Amino acid sequence: MLKLSPDMATADTTDARTDAMMFDLAPISLWLEDFSAVKALFEQWRAEGVISLREHLRGRPERVAECSRRIRVLKVNQRTLDLFEANSLDHLVAHLDKVFRDDMLKTHIEELSQLWDGHRSFASHTVNYTLSGQRLDIQLKGQVLPGYEESLERVLLAVEDVSSRETARRQAAQAEIYARGLFEHSPVSLWVEDFSSIKHLLDDVRRRGITDLRVFTDVHPEFVERCISEVRVIDVNQHTLDMFGAASKSDLIAHMGAVFRDEMHRHFREQLIELWNGKLFHQREVVNYTLGGDELHVHLQFSVLPGREEDWSLVQVALTDITARKKAEAYLEYLGQHDVLTKLYNRSFYADELNRLERKGPFPVTIIMVDLNNLKLVNDQLGHAAGDTLLRRAGEVLAKAVDRPSCAARIGGDEFAILLPGVDVAGGQAAIENIGKLIELNNQFYSATTLSVSMGMATSLAGERLEQVVKRADFAMYQHKRGQGVATPDA
Structure with a gap:
């Protein structure tokens, strides 16, 4: 029988002690758990003819909860106790129903399904709660330890608190929804457009030595037509569709020639001259046309959006319908004459x-x-x-x-x-x-x-x-x- 020397035995003891210290002092939450009772439940369900665990557990939260109760927590590190506001392992285990609840049961299906399908590692994004009830967004990764692949008696879980990141993501998503709502339901017509091709055309004209765009477009009116054809509409809001009589955004974009025509060309030329002179924000009264051919008098506000001043790839155009006002002014002028x-x-x-x-x-x-x-x-x-x-x-x-x-x-x-x-x-x-x-x-x-x-x-x-x-x-x-x-x- 082979005997270990005192030095080798001491080394093994030292390594084990070092491993224990590394586990306990790890900067992320670590859990050592026993999934063998879950494995037994899996075998029972297989015997009953269950093929897809996802399908079996979907809509059956009581069975998901049963799996969760069969998991035995063997060990956690200090970071886990701090994160979940527990005094000890026993304190934490005694209140796991407060930690694993609500949204967690939905994502737990994915973790269990990965083990059911034979994977020995799994990951999920889930939600836990501290013992005081504070929500924690968790990035979870699990690994069956070598030698326990069949029994699942030892599974190591790393739990990363990503609450700050997810809170920021949710806030950004809410801000986007809020901004989208403001855009979509604005009482004025809003257009998001790409003027980058127009900037390239203007830059090219400037490189050719042209200094006065007004004189240049007097001689070359086709340049204005070319610039109009290069406007790319990215998005419009609902008020725009209503105002121009379009069934959809694609319907409006497909008929832009009916909207920007006739008198609009003269106004667009003035916009080009404003941009040529460095005025990235300007406003004026212009004429557009509905898809039905009706004349629309609008107050236009044009702005290159912040951060896009170098390429004009995002501009916002706000159009306020002033047709009624123009008709009233025309009538008053008519009465005056x-x-x-x-x-x-x-x-x-x-x-x-x-x-x-x-x-x-x-x-x-x-x-x-x-x-x-x-x-x-x-x-x-x-x-x-x-x-x-x-x-x-x-x-x-x-x-x-x-x-x-x-x-x-x-x-x-x-x-x-x-x-x-x-x-x-x-x-x-x-x-x-x-x-x-x-x-x-x-x-x-x-x-x-x-x-x-x-x-x-x-x-x-x-x-x-x-x-x-x-x-x-x-x-x-x-x-x-x-x-x-x-x-x-x-x-």
Whole structure:
């Protein structure tokens, strides 16, 4: 029989003591456990015909708990006692139901299944709890010790506390959900786009010695078209889909040509010039179009996102629909320049236009003064509603008689003026004849009253003030009126 020398026996004792110290002083939680009773339970279930432990345990938490109760904790180190707030091994074992509960039973299925499938090492991410109830996110790794592969009597588990990491991950996930919610449910249209290709195009133009992008795009308008084609839409929110009438993000992206067209090209060119000049944040009012073709006036805010200033690979565009405001402004502007009853321009616009023509022409300017005959008589005999109808009819005729840049205006109760820039005497006479024909046509549709006007025309002479032209046209109109005599309204 072989006998160990005293030195060898001492060495073995020293190694064992060293191993014990290493186990106890390890900086992570270590557990030495006996899984033999679990192995016996596995054999029982196999005999009963269980093939997949995962399927067998899924939806049966009581059987998972039964497996957990059969595990016998043999030894833990000091780090384990500190982590789980236990005074001793006995204290910890006596309260394992507080440590292993709730979420842990779900992940325990994976650990057991790996052993069931014949693996001698296993790993999982699970949740434990300290004895005071504090949640611990755990990264667990287990290893069956050599010589115990069949019995599973000795299994070493390393438990790493990853609570800080997982808390940070959950917070980041929650922040992402929160940010996504803000993006998706924002009451304004939000776009995330990639402008990196546009930056490359602008940089290439700059390397070619171009210093003024406005002049360059005047000469090469196709460059703006090229840049528009290089915009890559990464994401849009729900409000964008609703605003542009798109069924989905892919639907919107597939029809970007319908959204960015016509007037939008001029606005996009201004955006390019802003970027060229280093303005990575800018805002302006622009025009887009819905997929149905409706015009959208929007307030655009463009911003290269922080950290992407060098390549413009992420930009955010916020669009606020101001169509209703624009329509209101246009209507107020219309009211400021038009007579509500006749829909012609009003006296204020007429005075401004007269001053503008005085300064800029084109000359000659022909002015026709028009007076509606018998308005007072119609008002007195048939009422003001009939008089208003007569005024509206006069407005319809005069509006149809002139095209821009000519204009017709109501400058008094029954007085009208027509400004014909760049029109000579012959053109003015043709306009008067056209008005006469339109009046005859209009009277065919009305029987209660007859539309009748007196007209006078004058064409500016070289160096003549338009104020004098107005006086001459007014005088000619009154001569016409006196020559006609006073008509009576049809009954």
